[in-house]
Amino acid sequence: MTVALSSLISPGFHDLHLDIKTGLHDEYWLKGGRGSTKSTFASTEIILGMIDDPEANAVTFRRYSNELRDTVYGQFEWTINRLGLAEQFRFQYAPMQIVFEETGQKIVFKGADNPQKLKSVNLGKGYVKYAWFEEVDQFAGMPEIRNIIQSLFRGEDHRRISIFSYNPPRSGRSWVNQEVRVAKPGRLVHHSTYLDVPLEWLGDRFIQEAEHLKQTNPVAYEHEYLGHEVGTGLEIFNNLDIRTIAVEEIRGFDRIRQGLDFGFSIHPAAFNRMHYDRTRQRLYIFAEEGGVGLGNAELWRRLAPYNDVVTTADSAEPKSISELKGLGMWVRGAKKGPDSVRFGIRKLQDLDAIIIDPVRCPRAAHEFQNYAHERLRTGEVRDDYPDKDNHSIDGVRYALEDDFASQGSTRIPKEWLSFGGRA
Numbered sequence: 168m169t170v171a172l173s174s175l176i177s178p179g180f181h182d183l184h185l186d187i188k189t190g191l192h193d194e195y196w197l198k199g200g201r202g203s204t205k206s207t208f209a210s211t212e213i214i215l216g217m218i219d220d221p222e223a224n225a226v227t228f229r230r231y232s233n234e235l236r237d238t239v240y241g242q243f244e245w246t247i248n249r250l251g252l253a254e255q256f257r258f259q260y261a262p263m264q265i266v267f268e269e270t271g272q273k274i275v276f277k278g279a280d281n282p283q284k285l286k287s288v289n290l291g292k293g294y295v296k297y298a299w300f301e302e303v304d305q306f307a308g309m310p311e312i313r314n315i316i317q318s319l320f321r322g323e324d325h326r327r328i329s330i331f332s333y334n335p336p337r338s339g340r341s342w343v344n345q346e347v348r349v350a351k352p353g354r355l356v357h358h359s360t361y362l363d364v365p366l367e368w369l370g371d372r373f374i375q376e377a378e379h380l381k382q383t384n385p386v387a388y389e390h391e392y393l394g395h396e397v398g399t400g401l402e403i404f405n406n407l408d409i410r411t412i413a414v415e416e417i418r419g420f421d422r423i424r425q426g427l428d429f430g431f432s433i434h435p436a437a438f439n440r441m442h443y444d445r446t447r448q449r450l451y452i453f454a455e456e457g458g459v460g461l462g463n464a465e466l467w468r469r470l471a472p473y474n475d476v477v478t479t480a481d482s483a484e485p486k487s488i489s490e491l492k493g494l495g496m497w498v499r500g501a502k503k504g505p506d507s508v509r510f511g512i513r514k515l516q517d518l519d520a521i522i523i524d525p526v527r528c529p530r531a532a533h534e535f536q537n538y539a540h541e542r543l544r545t546g547e548v549r550d551d552y553p554d555k556d557n558h559s560i561d562g563v564r565y566a567l568e569d570d571f572a573s574q575g576s577t578r579i580p581k582e583w584l585s586f587g588g589r590a
Contacts, residue, residue, distance in 0.1 A: 179363025200394035202361035223296035230305040232278025426566030427480040437558035511564035
């Protein structure tokens, strides 16, 4: 029986199939909406890869063991049957695995709810080439997943492939939505929807349901069928663009601003360097320094390379500002004033976009994405702004206070030049 690959892999995945076949990446994040066939694609690629490499095995994960049989195990059964290979595989429930009879290769199924059992993957022969995490957003986070992958991908130097499939959660604060924004060598993020799939694969009923939801609840349609983050309603910043900022872009930045929020034992010092495009109402945050336990001397050592424009710092620490000035830093205290927190945050919310480079500025990216209103015990939403996990946000507010008040700029005052940076 000959089966055309195009009857299993929808057009939206053709380029991705070639990417995997030619070995361009080793980590694939398949995100998308309902009916996008991403699970069919993952199972097909694993089966084809195992046939091409008689030493390759696969381990497929769900967060909970009781979800395996009706989801990923059933998906592989369907895919193997569609490929016309059912007679060449042995299907077992205890232990749950699928065995390629000719070679003894295995597809093993594991839940992450029992970490001890993850260490007892019995292959018999060969090595683990594929690790597929289905509905990866249900896992606890990347530390849990890294521990699993590190135990699987040990030993001989073979090409290993990790596949992560999921429907993006509503909130940008979800760990998985944040993770795919992080640039990483070898990583490819792919987004798919039912609109990429031949209509005859889905059926009239599916299309009718999608169109009905599109008309009656556009936000739910965006999330469920198009796989977009639509928010929870509590996020404070809905104008974020988390992406790599190219070196060529940075070279063109000419309205540089810098802000510093002090911290030491528990709270980190947070310094950010940014470009404010007033005309287009865009803010680019492209460099950060700081951390916990930094004295002013060490802080100055880290910030010295950025001493070409004045830094606006938290005026609640005049002693630290004075010490940094004495070391040669162009720094001044923020003016603040009544209701300055609310004013500054609302001005940031009003910007067309806040672009943050997550590799250069991981702390700022994390804070801005996770900053959200809190609920009272009654369920009502507080209308104020939380004073926690906002150190970079505070520093950014300080840096832009003059711009937001339309009063001057933060270029180094000429009168400072004759004092070696001291004032």
